[in-house]
Amino acid sequence: MKSVLSVEQLRNIGPKYLQHPELVGRTFAGPFDTADRDEVLRVAQKLPDWPTAVHDHNELVEGIGWVLDWLESFPGGGWRDRWVAAGANTDPVSWIQQRHRGDHRTARTVRTIAVTAMHTLVAARVILPDYPYFSACKTYAGFARVIGRQDPSLVQAIRDAADRAQMSPRLQRDAWSVLAKMMLHTGRDLAQLEQEDLFAFRSAQLIQLGHHPGGCRAAWDLLAAVGVLPAESSLQQALRPGKRSVAELVDRYSVTPGPVRDLLVRYLEERKASVDYTTLKSLARTLAGNFWADIERHHPGIRSQPMPLAIPTEAITGWKERLSVVVDADGATRPRSDFLDVLLTVRGFYLDIRDWALEDPSLAPWVVASPITRSDVAGSAKRKQRSRAKIHQRIRERVPLLPELVARLEQELREATELLALAKRTHVGATLTFNGRRYRRVSGTVRAGRGLPPGQSFDVVDVETGTRFSTGRREDDAFWIWALVETLRHTGLRIEELLELTHLALISYRLASTGELVPLLQVVPSKTNEERLLLVTPELTSVLATVISRLRNRYNGTVPLVARYDNYEATTGPRLPHLFQRDFGSGPTVLGPTIIRDTLREVAGRMGFTDRAGKPLHLTPHDFRRIFATTAVQDGLPLHIASRILGHRHLNSTQPYVAVFQDDLIRTYRAFLDKRRSARPPEEYRDPTEAEWEEFEEHFALRRVELGSCARPYGSSCQHEHACIRCPVLRVDPAQLDRLKAIADNLEERIAEATQRGWAGEVQQLQVSLQAARDKLAKTPTGNQSVGPVMLGTPPMPRNPPSAPAQTTAKEDR
Template sequence: MSADNVLDMLRQEPYNATVENTLWYRVAGARAILTWLAGYPGTSWQERWLASPAAECPRRWSEQGHLWIAAATKVKRRGTVQSGLLALAGADVIRLPLQWLIGHRSAQLREFVEEARDPAGFILLKNGVGQQQWTTRSGGKARLALTRILLAKGGGIADITVGDALEYDAALRQAGASSTGGAGTLYYAWLRELGGLPGDAPTTLRLLGRATGQLTCEQLVDRHGVANGPIRGLLIDYLEERRHRLDYGTLDNLARSLTRNFWSDLERHHQGIASLDLAPDVAAAWKERMRTRVKRRRRPDGTVEEQVVERADRALQMMAVRAFYLDIARWAVEEPTRWGPWAAPCPIKEAEVQDGKRTKRVKARMDQRTRERLPALETFARAAADHHRHLTACLEALRAVPPGAQFTVGGSVFVRSKNGGDCARDATGTRVHLDLAEHRAFWAWAAVEFLRHTGARIEEMLEISHHCLVQYRLPTTGEIVPLLQIAPSKTDQERVLLVSPELSDVLSTIIRRVRDPRSGAIPLVAAYDYEERVWSPPAPLLFQWDRAGERSCMSGELIRRSLGEVLAFIGLTDATGQPLDFAPHDFRRMFVTDAIRSGLPPHIAQAIVGHSNINTTMGYNAVYPTETIEAHRAFITRRRVLRPAEEYRTPTDSEWEDFLGHFERRKLSVGTCARAYGTACIHEHACVRCSLLRPDPAQRERLIEIRDNLIARITEAEQHGWIGEIEGLQVSLAGAEAKIRQIDDSSRAPGPVNLGLPTSRQS
């Protein structure tokens, strides 16, 4: 089209503006740009635009474009030039690349394209998503994404393809922007929900290239850099041989143990090594390196702090290497041609992989963690409910006041943002997204209630769908009871749990929360299995949330962060004053412990929590001191039955006075006698010799006199030849010296330590 034809088109619907002044600026700017582009080679306006310097960088156009136009025309105003470019791009005279559009900012871009380019398609889309979501901040970002795609690719809303969405996503990431926050992919969810994409299109853009997916055995080995070619091939063959019997997470850990932690480490410290038959010094050096690892922590100033710590999984790493050697030795018997050349003596003995002390330490630490948290479980659960009610009240109060107004909830003062969103600033000036905070508070409460009533793993909880709620009719009474079907997770064993009234209330609240208000159905979302690195088919998952307008499954990290916010709300601490944090797996351990303490047989608890070994279930059971005390008291009761009955009668007054007088009679001139009540002195009151004498420090001088007297008497006896008395005097002398040393040692000991008095946490 000629320049005159283009300008005539801009004066007509749907490109013309209702305001005459706005139309004049657009036409004047478009005329100036076309005049300027006419000086560049090309048969179309698009070719001339690409040949101009404006196509190189949107920032350069923004800073120098009006200067280029002013040099060729009389138009000098920057706003006029920008309006002209907007009109030309909206009329599809010039197509701007996605990278160019992402780097160029225009306040009128979205509204102009919605009115000028496919207005019917935008109206249909708006009616489908609803006015409320259409006008939100995330909805605005989704509409901006659609306008950018239309300006770059042409056509209307119905012409957008999955490839266009992927190209826009790649352009965002190349420009340094993130599209994983929900709003960046919301437009894709709109298009798919309204049928604008093919039926086999992925449910979300995160299905396409966002997750790494499962790697091949060759990729698992090559990511850690094995230099020796034959050894590399052996490791790949070994993993291929075992991958059919392992889940992907276990295979990934096994590959890391054999490559990075074993063979790659040997190659770094022993250049040229090429055999599995390790010399004793090489094997010993590797075992010594495996004892520790380097822990890196980034400081607030940006520097990295390195600390050498003991490796907690040392036994597991060595177990993987030992299994590697033993498997090859066993396979060499069955396939000598394939595995025989690699068979070598295992450098790791069986005793080196049995770390009983570490197992006991872990068990003790986990039991102590359970004992600390189980008494506070009800308090934490109430705090989660109170936290959600508080944030719900804050959100309702925010929506009841106009933008920029101040409101108070529970003594906390907030000021609503002036843009009218669900954001506010607290008394410290911190910006708070109350809608997101209320979301996290609700799911923290739901997670606490679900986990503590089921004992499920967190990954099992996140995979619960509406289809998992089933009914069962009792054959005896005909009563219908609700059941919860737990999908296979760690042990691939499906199990069914009875839904208690408390759990039923939680599940019904969750269903009301996630149900689509328009259709009444629970939206279908796809979940990503971080262990298997695969996406599950779309399902009506219960733990899903509105992620900036787009329905998305929850992650374990979101649940953990939400539990941390509940802890910050209540300020719960342990005996040392440290925060008493609750991890999702703590609820599983507390569930098992409380069930067994309440009388549930261990094998029933094993079936409920889905353990394949009852020893694992008993490992979750924390033994409380009360159980030990009660068992000891029962033992004392049984022993008393065997004792004479008169030993347990009430003492008479004379017997009680004699017992009290015993303590007075134990006081001696040089200390106190520690003999038991009712026993006679076996040393005939030779107290200096007796080991039961507790010398009084104030009587040290007297003991020194006794010692000197004994030395003098021994000297006299030796002079007169009294052999019989010398032996007895030497025994008394040794006793006196021992008592003096005892006093001296006690005087050098540190002073008494004030242990304090126990107080309640509230006081």
């Protein structure tokens, strides 16, 4: 059988998962590799499935003789060497046709005898074939017999673990086949298998088939569940390379070993302590890949110069020209978006070496003028402004699409749920009608329903188009994309923060002033390494509760504990009850950033979102974060509060997220138009419609607030949402003065606590609210006394009234 990949191609697949090419080609000799023919026959006859019937016994003995005669015609010190010399790893049956030429029986009978004999010799561990042999001779029944000869208690423990994990019958069969092949190849028993055996099998199958075989992850999980492999480990976790050393990061870009390579490693080692792993990889890619590797490739003689970092002008000019464009796989070129970022990084490298040389004289020989001048990076400020304007335009295009997106996702989830329920009630072979389309229920397969509980696929075929799909999988896809979008738009979380949400993140807090129990969402430290708490809105509460309920119903009342791999830090976290986890066929796993980005892109394309130029609009998880910030500030949330909700340390980080639509300019201009319109003939005006009149009445119905009423004019949006106590248009109800006093007292207590803890910014904000409360108490007529009737008394009557009324002066009249 011809290999699809070579070992060298296996080495270059990529760094995402380790491929272990060094384990490919390992050979093992069985315990009876050098036994003579008589001993081989005695060993084979001890197998528990050796036939007892005389006819079958004689045929199997005859077949074993045929195989041994054939192998003895090849050189080798044992049966394993002769097996390899005969090429039986990839072509174990071609010799049977020659054997049939002198036999009066049919070719099928002769083949059956010979193949059964080879399987018996493999099962007796006389011959330990390589993995390509099992692809040429598939026999699940033979694998089952191999498993049956293992420790019964261990086999039963593995079966129990598969049932607890709700593995489908097809996945269990694949896992058992993988385990049997590894035992037959290595000669080990089930309890003796090691993780390197699974690595070798996976790599050998990748070379032969061009893709990873099914059942590997399930086989690892089963062995880990019974203690053969490390407990609570996974194949993905074991295959991930983890954090690479600085030297490995530099050597990925084929930098020639020498002084410059060592300097790059030394520089990055110094920077390693002050940056995260993602930034460190970016620095290595820029300095080693984009910069020095390109210089060496186009100017190979520069590394032999006394001062190689002193790059000639023509060389650095050519490098800048090559750097300014990106060449795609099809040969097309486009401008590089991070061109100035690369220049700034290279300039920083030269300037850092110069500054460090003041304290470390060993760096002095490397101090040269930076080839990247100040004028080369002078356009960075303008680029940031263009980038901010581009982001704002991106937000403005996507904000109006959010209601439509949410409505469409809710509709798709509703329809998928109804179709699934209808398919459950329909017998296999029967026809059902949904939304005007006719479907025929067909028997579900494990492949169609992978990732679903057994029997939950419910496949149907569209009668008109012939398209077959799983209604259970469609409902599962619709639910998770709806849950992702709802959580992103209600929280403004980063994608890594979303994926780190667990069942433990939902906590409650009881307000000291009112005793109200408030749900909060605990966001673990991510980009800024700062933990924060978010208020959970009723809509978000419903979404998260539905997610938890779905996981519990799927996994016997509990949220599974799974470990999440952090792509940014290249580390695997502890096993926790993560909320956004799915089963893609080999057990629950936390969703990855790539899956979410691809899903959002697919949703936007399916819904046909385009910009004004007709080009497709793509959605990313970060778009929802920007939309959340923009709509919150637009609705009156103070910018510094929005900054804290987003987890930013500085307001400057929040401002690029906010694409304010400048409502004040719109309102002012509309007032100008209204004033100009008043001079036009009255017959040009019309009466308001019922919808407009209802909107007008609703405005006044919503003016009632906790402490009184809102005096903002009709047609204006609330600029002090959630901060009515500071709002100058709040009219305090005298009956609510006690509540206002309690609020003022609570603010004083909070100011004292903030002062004690040194929260200067919190003190300043609380003092503003306290001063506003005091002002309202002072301005309220009954702010310092209880509400009650006021006695004005009876005015006195004059004894001698004047004959004529006194004339009132102009001042008194005023």
